[in-house]
Amino acid sequence: MKRQNMLSQMCWVVFVLFLMAGWGQTTYSEESAKFVSIPLGVTGGLREDNISSYLLAPKGSTDFIALDAGTLFAGLRQARILESFEEIELPPDSELMLEGVMMQQYIKAYLISHAHIDHVAGLVLNSPDDGKKDILGIASTIDNIRDHLFNWKVWPNFGDEGEGFQLKKYHYVRLTPGETVPINGTSMKVTPFLLSHSNYTSSAFLIEADGAYMLYFGDTGPDEVEKSDYMQQVWTYVAPLVRHQQLKGIFLEVSYPDERADNQLFGHLTPKWMLKELSVLANLVDSQHPETALRGLKVVVTHIKPSFVRDLPVDEKVLKQLYELNTLNVHFIIPEQGERLEF
Numbered sequence: 001m002k003r004q005n006m007l008s009q010m011c012w013v014v015f016v017l018f019l020m021a022g023w024g025q026t027t028y029s030e031e032s033a034k035f036v037s038i039p040l041g042v043t044g045g046l047r048e049d050n051i052s053s054y055l056l057a058p059k060g061s062t063d064f065i066a067l068d069a070g071t072l073f074a075g076l077r078q079a080r081i082l083e084s085f086e087e088i089e090l091p092p093d094s095e096l097m098l099e100g101v102m103m104q105q106y107i108k109a110y111l112i113s114h115a116h117i118d119h120v121a122g123l124v125l126n127s128p129d130d131g132k133k134d135i136l137g138i139a140s141t142i143d144n145i146r147d148h149l150f151n152w153k154v155w156p157n158f159g160d161e162g163e164g165f166q167l168k169k170y171h172y173v174r175l176t177p178g179e180t181v182p183i184n185g186t187s188m189k190v191t192p193f194l195l196s197h198s199n200y201t202s203s204a205f206l207i208e209a210d211g212a213y214m215l216y217f218g219d220t221g222p223d224e225v226e227k228s229d230y231m232q233q234v235w236t237y238v239a240p241l242v243r244h245q246q247l248k249g250i251f252l253e254v255s256y257p258d259e260r261a262d263n264q265l266f267g268h269l270t271p272k273w274m275l276k277e278l279s280v281l282a283n284l285v286d287s288q289h290p291e292t293a294l295r296g297l298k299v300v301v302t303h304i305k306p307s308f309v310r311d312l313p314v315d316e317k318v319l320k321q322l323y324e325l326n327t328l329n330v331h332f333i334i335p336e337q338g339e340r341l342e343f
């Protein structure tokens with residue numbers, strides 16, 4: 001009996017120590033989640049069934065937006081198999097499968113970071129079966145989608161501008177950098193920022209819902225390589241949100257492992273550059289203690305490019321390199337297609 005008491009006491013001590021360890025570890029995890037994200041496509045190429053697209057909704061809401069739309073259907077299918085849509089209830093008499101209901105009813109808008117094919121392929125291919133909604137992006141992105149995709153040459157014109165007869169399924173919304181606007185059909189707002197992606201303009205989106213924020217980057221090179229200050233501008237804008245723990249997560253790309261030479265980046269990041277860019281943010285958040293300024297911040301690592309080479313999988317290599325350099329104690333997440341994330 002006595003021995004049992006001691007055992008149970010020891011269990012309590014271990015339990016309390018465990019709690020305390022968890023408490024000190026991050027400034028973020030103990031809060032209740034504000035956002036849900038379901039990645040529909042996570043790689044930066046090669047996998048035509050799994051390229052850049054992330055669903056996002058305020059937690060508890062069924063109003064999703066798609067951040068980029070490289071892969072839609074294959075990702076929704078995987079999410080259904082993994083039972084990731086906790087908040088969606090399919091009526092038992094529904095003629096549509098969950099994928100169709102998501103496309104036609106619950107995905108309220110597309111936010112496209114740039115018009116490269118790996119960010120819009122799913123949008124084009126699914127458009128005949130899609131529901132009516134807005135496509136939001138900076139002017140150059142919208143113009144490229146209008147002029148080079150939905151133009152009756154590459155694909156029918158499902159837009160409400162441009163070449164020939166307009167099917168008007170999609171309404172184009174041009175976003176002005178730095179200007180915050182509501183996203184139709186949702187309670188979310190977006191503030192866009194320009195990004196330098198080699199000789200191409202890409203963009204980032206800051207999403208707000210009820211005082212909480214998520215930051216999504218399209219493809220981007222590091223400022224130092226791109227001879228730009230676009231990343232710096234984004235970091236400056238969000239630094240106060242990090243300081244007040246309102247920024248719940250960042251989606252940022254790492255396309256290649258560190259072996260890649262700087263002159264071969266083509267407007268992308270490597271683990272080394274990801275950490276350099278995050279340390280710019282850390283210094284803006286707390287110049288006295290940059291080393292602890294981002295502790296526990298969730299960073300979803302997007303756009304890793306798979307390769308044909310029979311080697312260690314590139315995503316494992318990238319994650320290993322990120323953690324070797326992770327003096328900021330950021331919480332890196334390598335997303336899986338269809339697997340629910342909360343922030």
Ligand SMILES: [Zn+2]
Pocket residue numbers: 114116197219
């Ligand atoms: Zn790109």
Ligand SMILES: [Zn+2]
Pocket residue numbers: 044052116118119219303
């Ligand atoms: Zn891309």
